[in-house]
Amino acid sequence: MQAKAQFPLWKIGNRILGTIILFLAFSPFGQNKNLDPNSPLPYSEFADPQLIGPETLCIVFGGVIGTFSAGGDPGDVYTWIATDPSGNEIFNRTGGGAAFETVKIAFNQTGTHRVSLRVRRATQIIYEESQAVVVQKGPELALLPDYLICGNNPVELTAIDPETPNLSEFTFIWRDLGDNIIGNQNTILVSREGFYKVELFQVSSTGAAECLINGSTYVGPSLDFELQLGKSSLCQGESQTLSTDTPLPGDWFLIKPGGSNPEALGSAFEVSLPSSEIEEPGIYTAIFSAIDERYPDCRSERRINFEVRESPELEATVLEKPDNCVEPNGSFEITALSDLDSIRVVERDYLNVGLSSGSSFILSNLDPQIYTILAYSNGCKFSTLLNLETKEPPIIDGNTPTIQEPSYQVEPESCGERGVIPGKLRLEFAQGEVNGDFRIMALGTGEVAAGEIQDQYSLELDLSSGTYLVELKVDGCTYPVEQITIDRQPQVSFSNPGTIAICEEFEFTPETSEDLIFTLQDPEGNIFTAGSGESFLLNKSGTYTLLGESNQNNGNCPREVTFKASLNQKINFDLELFEEDCFGNQVYRATVEDLDIAQTSIRWLNEDGEIVGRGELFYPTAVGNYTLSVQPLASGFCEIEPIPFSVEPPVLSVPVELEATKICPDPATAVITLTTDEDEVDRIEWIFFDLNDNREDLPQYSGLYELTVDRAGSYEAVVFNDIGCEIGRNFIEVSVSTLISGPELEDTYAICSKENTLPGINPGSFEEYAWYFEGDLVSTAPIYKPTQVGTYQLEVVTIDGCLFVGEFRTFDACNFSVIMPNAMVLGDSNRDFRVLVSEGVTEAELFIYNRIGELIYHEGSKEIPVESPFFNWSGTTLRGEKVSIGTLTVVLFLRNPIYGFEEKLIGSLLVIE
Template sequence: MRAKDQFPTWKIGILYAMISLLTVSSPLTSISAVKNIHRTVAEDFGVLELMGPEYLCIVFGGVIGTFSGGGDPETDVYTWVVTDQNGEVIFNQSGGGVQYETVKISFNEIGKYQVKLNVRRNNQSDFYEKTMEVTVQKGPELALEPDYLLCNGGYAELTAINPNNTPNINDYTIIWRDVLDNEIASGNTIQAYYEGYYKVEIFLTNSEGGQDCLITGSTFVGPPIDFKIIQSSEQICEGENITFSLDTPLSGEWFIRKDTETTKVSLGEGFEKVIRSEDIDGIGYFEVYFSAVNEEFPDCRSERRKFFFVNEAPKIQLSMTDQPEDCSDSSGGFQVTTQSDIDSLFIPELGLTEYGVSVGQTLSYSNLKPKIYTIKAFKNGCEVTELMKLEAMDPPLTASPPSQANVNIIEEPETCSPTGVSRGKLTFEFDEPVTGSFRVMQENEGEIIYGELINETSKTVDLLGGKYVLEFIMGGCTYPMEEVIIGTEKQVEYSVPESINICETFDLIPETEEDLTYTLTFPDGHEEQIGANGAFSLTEPGDYEILAVSNDGSSGLCPKKRQFTASLSQSISFDYQLIEEDCFGNKVFEASIEGIEPENASIRWQNSDGEIVGRSPIFYPTAYGTYSLIVQPLGSGYCPVEKIYFEVVEPIFRVDTKLEATKICPQPYEATITLTTDEEAVDHIEWIFFDLNGNRENLTELDDLLEIPAVEVGTYEVVVYSELGCELGRNQIEVEESTFTTLPQVEDSYAFCSIENNTIPAIDPGDFATYSWFHEDQLVSTSPTYKPEEIGDYLIVVTTEDGCEFTAEFNTYDACNFQVVYPNAMILNQADKDFRVLISEGVSEAELFVLNRQGTLIHHELTSEIPVEAPVLQWDGTVNGKNIPSGTYVVILLLRNNEFGFEDKITSSLLVIE
């Protein structure tokens, strides 16, 4: 077990723009409240004021309230006591410093609580004292999901609180905001039409108008598939084109809608779309949509959109005012009338620029030679180019106009080639060598080709199909202007991505509505061919070239060749890791991704039903169960990676804490307290002691012990914590002194009798609850009394009614295994050769009988004074003062111990010598 962590009060949720957030807090945990506290301390230093929430809401199993006392944390001593509605103290802390000026208190049950603050300043113990009531109530049942799918261009319905399980829902204020904190709606339910993050605030209004039970959260609304639409520009001018493509090679359908319309118009399928301004309705805002289907969510089409604006092109009207009299005359003129405001107007042939021309204004130009004049008008970044053909009169009015060579113009249309379309040709043939210049002009473009003719009779130029105007100037004469048309050829239509990010392999299927055969040239130069609905398997990076040819020979469509580039995605690997947990069961997971930056990855956290519940690297599950994680690189084809599954298991919030304690006993002066709890769930144990005066002592030296000694009378409290430092339970027990102080009554030594049926009494140590008798460390009896049966050292262990244990030691000797020494002969009249008996310990009475051969008793003696190792029953061999005759006599010795209840008879012979 390790020391309890100081776990921060983070809340469940998603970080805006990256992760979903769902928090439960008191007002003092909000930014504004913290600022208010800091401002109060700064402006009114030393002013004491108990501040904290009036209401707290339990949403996830508990709630933490933050309370502040103000004052001077450097010198003030704060005592916080919180009692529940039953008067039980649930929080009691005292100390100085910032950590006691502001405290965080955990409430796990609903009800009314009293928060009392006492402040000692210097020697004034009750310098400040105040109590406030805090109501802890059941919070609303939240209904907001962490993720909503936006399907088919519709909307997602977001609901903050479950109205069916929140009776007081009308007491809450609910405000919705966008990611920039702009308020967008109020009320419990809103409709979200646009992709992005939505934030919600739920709170009760307290008596001072502040926010209590504040819950802030957010959710993400978006389609199932991650892709981006790439547009060539955000605005175009009338007459221009705009291209839309994808960062991801997806197959789907394109749509367009003008902002003034309600219906989308299909543009067909393809990897990209080129939209010509002349094909759409006028100027203004347009929305382009791309819609695709993911096989995991077949009923939810992923749709994204982009806006673009079509700017009005400048409008001008050209008219000839004077026609030159011949091909070299400078009497011509024209005018330009503006039909819209013009920022500038440029005529390159005149080297002339006009600025700031208002609508309806007419600009006139005179004394001009016959020529094609280019008029470029600009407005708001848009350009329009028109041609003014200032031709000479035919016939000329002058008397001697310049002569002109005959010109024959030959037009050749575009033609199909094996790989596409070959340009058309335009050939000029003259009936004589000519020197001069020519220009090929085109409406909306101006000059296309300029060329010199030096003594030439013909000239050929290549042109794309289209309509052109020809200008010839030779010998200072401008020839009649000719309009020519180069015929065009149509090509097959198909699309492929311009760039592909390959993840191991990518199956390329060109998009088309025609019957085509495709030939793909790989970066190494080898070719592969497929028919309609076939696929190319791409595995190598590099430049590719694809050629499509129509299978319908009668279509007249030319082949089309396209180029694209492929790159390889870095090899990616991913896993999940639990990075944070709190005491209410909330967990924070993070996707650990290698080989790619998280911002370049498509991240999907899904629940057991396959629903998306998170899209960012950080994931906060809102329910227990099975989840999965899959990561794909953005802008690439599907990577063959497997989902990683994991379980979010409900943690243990509370455990039983059963305490048992013995009494404080005299030997030694100590009690034992034993804790029984769930040892697998408990990581850390703290013990606290309160003496009879209520003084508290943290018994840190006893941390993490399941059994502790108690050497003082008082209350002992245990608090158990999880590995996260979360309190799992606490309990208290009273420890008292034992009233049973009588020691076992045992002598140092006891006799036992090896003779059966003796009357030696059993040892009685006194009245106790339990008894244990040990002989040489072996338990021999648990009876209240004990009669030893062997010689040796004994130990008795007794336990009193209140659990105190006493011990005593003693030893034993065999009182019935005595020794007797006496002579078998004696010499009369010699004091040191008389008859005498030596008896060992254990005999309390001895009786001597001496009989002659006839059986007559001649001597008798009885004694109860038997000293150890001193002679008794001494006899000098006389009877009535006279020596007995020499000879052999019978000696009978009776040995008794009335206490032990035994008698022993010894018979032997005695030789008497004179």
Template sequence: MLTSRFLLWKIGILLTGILGIYSWSSGNPNPLRESKLEVLDSDPEITGPHELCIVFGAVIGTFHGGGIPATDVYYWEVYSPTGALLLERSGGKQFEQLQFSFQGPGVYQIRLRVRRNADFIFSGQKTVNVRTGPSLIIQPDYLLCGENPTAISVMDPDNPTLSQYRFQWKNSQGQVVGLSNTLQVTQEGQYFFEITSQQGGCLVTGNTFVGPSLDFNLTVSSPAVCRGSDLVLATDTPLSGEWILIRPGSTAREPLGEAFQVILEREDLTTLGTYTAIFSANDPNYPGCQSTRRITFEVNESPILEVNPVEKPDNCSFPNGILDFTNLVSLDSLIIEELDLKWSNLTPGTTVRAEDLAPQIYTLVAYSTGCKFIRLYNLESKQPPILLPSTPEIFLPDYSITEETCGPNGINPGVLTVDFTQGNVSGAFRILAEGIGELLAGEISDQDRIEIPVPGGTYLLEIKIDGCTYPIEPVTIAKRPTVDFSVPAEIAICQSYDLVPSTAQDLIFTLTYPDNTSRTLDAGEAFDLTLEGSYSLLGVPKDPSSGLCPKTEEFSARLSQEFGFSAVLVEEDCFGNQIYEVALDGIDLNQVSIRWINDQGT
């Protein structure tokens, strides 16, 4: 089940009766909860703000009486602008501080008398000018829908008093991004505002969050790959949505389909430069407002390597070949896997040599600035060969291919059959692929035929009989099409999770659970996941004549830790003001979002 991040909002502290995203004062930027001052013994006096601004219904002023709190007794009185007595409190140490909520504008009087032992040693008063501050309409958070800008305003744009204030917006990096009441936002993040009156004296600060309703990030299997490499795009949260690719030097948006993740194969990444992937998902809580994020990755040139056959081997078994390798770009390392040879830190134009080489395929692996490049080189013998009495005779085999077939759970691989025309032979074989290297290898032991299961693709077959390398045979096996669907590689379950495999085809799914039970549903229906462990999902076409083979995907699920929370009263003074904080059980504060709401749900 999708959970909107906008159901909750992180506010660390709430003062009852006051909205927690704003602070306001005349010189003190955070009067919602002023820092506690260590009160040292001093002569009594009234300290505190002489001017306050009401922004959201009320404003709290904090005043101190000084003196010797351990022994002095404080008598506080607060009078309204009309002279009416609003508050009268007295007491010892805990009354050294007065916090009073001013409910309306005007000039108030704070009066204090201090008694030490039997004598009153201080009597004084302080005038506090409470003014009406700007009327705010800003919300704790705003939706960012797709890639459309979101307008956020501190005050009503039609408010006739706008010209009386100065505005400043900053982003989370502290950069100034706006100097007017309304800010057009296209980037997700926290935004901080500051309002000051043109006449000065009233400062209002606060912040808001702008972002998509669904909380997720995009992941890429590697931020930089070489041309000729594959790449996987996914989300860190199991979401299915639309993927779009923008290629280097282009603004065209290329749809990649709807899926939990997308595999871009080497054939898809032939252009060098910066690619941009865009993912958009729908939140059912906010119809019509897509949650969209972008990620970029680089496709770099593969290490360029020239191979020069200085000397070909005399025949199919004589190891006297010589190869020179010249790198045209800087290489961190160059490896010939079959020879266990390695050269490091090669500057452009460096030539290295390998000698005493038998005819065969060599796998060249080059690394450059994080790129890995694999190339196959077929070192052939001289033609015509220089034969020796010990040189084996070559009898060309017969080759045949059986195509891939559909199986009950996926594709059965094709089969490459090799018939040796001279009868039973002994030796070895290898199947290699360009850009990958060796895929399969095996022994031939007194056989006149071998059958090699091979999935669809293009390969090179290398056969050695009695130490003689036969001519390399290219092999191509057509790939059978499979059904198309995707599921997340890993799912975090909080009590339960509804998994709907992403597909645009008419399929039937069978899910095998970690306890080996299974359930079958049609495409579009949800599997209820409650168990931790490994799952297997089989998709088959409803129409047996579709020509599509079944496909099986494996994924895992883990149970997220359960947690609890409660509101804890952390501070209450003698004047009725209360401060609450959230106490979390079983989870770190940085892993949750919190929103405080009143009894009306706002």
């Protein structure tokens, strides 16, 4: 069988605080820690803040943790800042409530540091204080999280580097898992599997413990198995069976009572110890040693003790032998040589109880025969045989039967195809057919065979090897007892587990030191063969039959055994982040499907393949890559895929940035925007403080990164990660804008398509401008000169962020239209001469000439109505005369000095009557 690696049974996780900067707060049992001895005051003891913390710390593991508390009210917000000796910031956390009232700060260099505290209640800073913290160089803890114990070799555990300059100043206290003190030096030797703890400290001039360091480790073999005993306590004369709960090949040893040197018992899955090997009463130690392929130079060894109790002692003395083979006049005396609970004589159905050492009793009127005497004390039984034979020579009379002793033929054991054939005992009766009884008695055991003889010439029995007493009674006469020996026939020797738990499949190699051929029959009847050192692949559940035969002509008989195998499915396991606190400490847990985790073997390995944990829970002490492997206990090795995982540096804080507009007139709201690392944020809470510092939680805004508010005051955002830890907060003030005036605009503005000399539109002073024409942005300049006719929209933003919107219309003052008649009827007011012009003309002048070029009418105006008639002329000349009928010449001047244009129009006018 191939020795596959497994892991120990014990489930308590061990860990050492190696990266103290990362893991600041969590300190489960067994975890090494380097914390200052100052205990912070409970949160509720005082409402007035007060900075409390150590003034001196001792740095180890590359860092030391100081615990600082502030007190205060549950609603207070704390800002903690720590600086190193150079003034560089090494810790900066802000948060509210109990989680930030007490903090643990890591220091990783010597010198004088400073811890500052600022407490905010609502929006007011109510407390500020700082203190110096002197960090001294402490010893480096050299204790590893796990040690392999190899065979019976002791393991050296060293607490701190032996080269530490001030080593003699430290006091060391080593304890085992039972909290027993086992050492007081820096280095100790241990040889027992289990957990060990060390506490070391310096003693100040006042007697106080300073620079306190705690560490723990686990010492154990790499393979997981338990030793099993046939009996944990047995009596002299009984045999013992040694085995393991896991099918592992290995070497067995035995230490006898009073001894210290192990005696080799050979290599086997299990060992049977005959009573002759464990005759001496006392405590025996059985040892099993196996090799893990991963650690070939470090044998995994476990020990188990069992007790052999002293058997009862007695002495049986024949007082009087019977006169002859039929006379019941014999007697014997039994004397207790130790205190006995009871003595029983089987053949007489006699029982005597409560005998003290030295007491005796006599049985009389006894027939000649073998008597079985059983003695009991302290849970043990002692069995002996007493042969009460007849006198020699016997005293006979005419009625005494004549004894004709039979002939005894003994055949030794012999070899069969599948094992040993028992030996034979054959009796031939010289007198022919006889009637009677027989008993075959084994020394130290008693009766093994008995029966009647009825009209038989002979008697033949099958007996295994051993020494026996043969008792015959023929026709009521007890014949002399004959002692015979059946010689033993040697068998091939190999070892196999009695039962095997298979994980999908199992490579089984019978253990033997001989040259054998093995034949295996599986539960379905399939036959397989293999030689010594070769393996069988077991993959079925049920009963297997294994036959071993010698490959040499040495006379050793074959040996056949059966064993059972149970087939289990491949173990399914996983890991989960079981617990995580707000200071970055993590606890991982191994989970197993369809199997009690107490029945599994767990290994947590670092990226160097070193064991760093053996329990269901794992407390990583440093960032890095790890793997988890789980095997079932008491089972063959399962082919598994270790689960890799990484421990990343925790995100303890994220930036929280807030921006807010002011409350503007329209709408009367402000917008607050939160910017942070959204991947790390799971929950957002908002808090409002009014102008009188009254606090109000805002659950309606929970989870929002942008909110619209309508109240002036201070708004605080608090962000939490997915395990409910606060990882950042900030607050911002929201006020009402005092800039309430929008852009100054006319309803309409003129443009000139011919030559635009008009000034641009100046709506006033603002922070931002956006000019839109028919919905399209055309300019962001403060002053804008429109160039197109249509509707414009202006959006302006004040310096407070308030938005105002205005609108205006434009027209083309240089592209005007003129309407004037080309004929008129004298005396008809509805058909006189008149002029209509469109928007844009501000001045006009009219000249009318007769056919000879004489000016007969003139009129000017600087107030021009838009699209309303003006320059109405009924036909009266400048002299007041009525104009003559005929054709006249009309000259019209149109001007707009603002736009810088003048237009001259010449037309004809027919005057009729």
